[in-house]
Amino acid sequence: MNRRQFLSSTGIATIAASSKPAAAFAATPKRATMQLGCQSAPTNDTHLKYLARYGVRNICGYPQIADGRIYATVAELSRMKDLAQKNGIEIDCVGPPVLTSSHIDSEKHPAIMLAKSPERDRDIEDFQKLIRNCGQVGLPAIKYNMSILGVLRIGRVQGRGDCTYSQWKLSEAHPKTPLTGAGHVNADMFWERITYFLERVVPVADEYKVRLACHPHDPGVPPEGYQGVDRVLGTVDGLKHFIxxxxxxxxxxxxxQGTVSEMLADPGKEIYDVIRYFGTRKKIFNVHFRNIRGHRNDFVEVYPDEGDVDMVKAIRVYQEVEYPYLLMPDHVPQAANDPDGLQSFAFSYGYIRGLIQSLEG
Known part of the structure; x- marks a missing residue:
């Protein structure tokens, strides 16, 4: 029996023949649709190297702006972009020095949210300039807030190890003053201010192909408001109307995701359908991928691996809706031995990166 007859009689030839093209029939490796990101500041060489150290390759950047302007010039945006690229990092979003998450009484540029003319028209024109300049430089998104009360918390509680968690508990909240400098702002007034702004900036964003990503109100408050303010972007229904x-x-x-979880009675069950609602409509431009323990009006902000939301399930929903942008940590726990929360951020980067990799294979 020659070699060919032997192989044929034993079936080895069939096995060998079928094994050769096996690779051609292997499943195409899946790819995660999103990227690990961060929005921590400043966007300077030291911090960029810190981000690169932990595998963060896409970020929200903060340009250095001269002369107290609230818009960055093309040159200022280009310098930030070039510095990031020298560190192997892309700027996927820009944070301006206006429409931040600060309380209105400490906000440097409050006119838009106070509906104070002619100052708000001037500030909106400057925001339009920022959109145009970002479009010219190739920076694809701007994040912003439409907030009067800022981020509401009552203090900190003990967390695991030596860290502490930020807490909100409405029943124990005592505002410093009955009203802010904005006075009473009911829902109709708040929606008017939001609409006035959007009518003037969204057409510019469309022209220059720059996504405008608005942060929800953190946290939501009862319908009667808090410090005289009805936080209309503090409910899922409010966000649905906003878009x-x-x-x-x-x-x-x-x-x-943390703020939206704070709006819900049972975030561990409800958040996934909220992600689907906005994700299928392609209205999620950026994700703060953080976790909480608790529910509406009573919660603490924890590490991503220990809260009430199943983050593995959550990231699978983002993949399901083909969310294509950044997942980033936010509001990380604090510790005396962790200046600026850099260790907590690093832990969160690794956690998010691992979850993204788990989607692939």
């Missing part, structure tokens, strides 16, 4: 104003592919959300 219908000036409906446009470049108008959407800086979807803080």
């Amino acid at each position: 219908t104003i000036q409906e446009n592919p470049y108008h959407g959300l800086n979807f803080c």
Whole structure:
């Protein structure tokens, strides 16, 4: 029996023949649709090297702006972009020095949220300049807030190890003053201010192909308001209404998963369908991928691996809706031996990176 007859009689030839093209029939490796990101500041060489050390390759950047302006010039944006690229990092979003998450009484540029003319028209014109300049430089998104009360918390509680967690408990909250400098702002007034802004900036964003990502109100408050303010972007229904104003592919959300979880009675069950609602409509432009323990009106902000939301399930929902942008940590726990929360951020980067990799294979 020659070699060919032997192989044929034993079936080895069939096995060998079928094994050769096996690689051609292997499943195509899956790819995660999203990227690990961060929005921590400053965007300087030291911090960029810190981010690169932990595998963060896409970030929200903060340009150095001269002369107290609230818009960055093309040159200022280009310098930031070039510095990031020298460190192997891309700027996927820009944080301006206006419409931040600060309390209105400490906000440097409050006119838009106070509906104070002619100052708000001047500030909106400057925001339009920022959109145009970002478009010219190739920076694809701007994040912003439409907040009067800022981020509401009552203090800190002990966490695991030597860290502490930020806490909100409405029943124990005591505002420093009955009203802010904005006075009474009911829902109709708040929606008017939001609409006035969107009508003037969304068409510019569409023209220059720059996504505008608005952060929800953190946290939501009862319908009667807090410090005289009805936080209309503090409910899922409010966010649903928001995305219908000036409906446009470049108008959407800086979807803080932590903040949205804070709106819910049972975030561990409800958050996934909220992600689906906005994700299928392509209205999620950025994700603060953080966790909480608790529910609406009573919660603490914890590490991503120990809260009430199943983060593995959550990231699979983002993959399901083909969310294509950044997942980033936010509001990390603090510790005396961890200046600026750099260790907590590093832990969160690794956690998010691992979850993203788990989607692939």
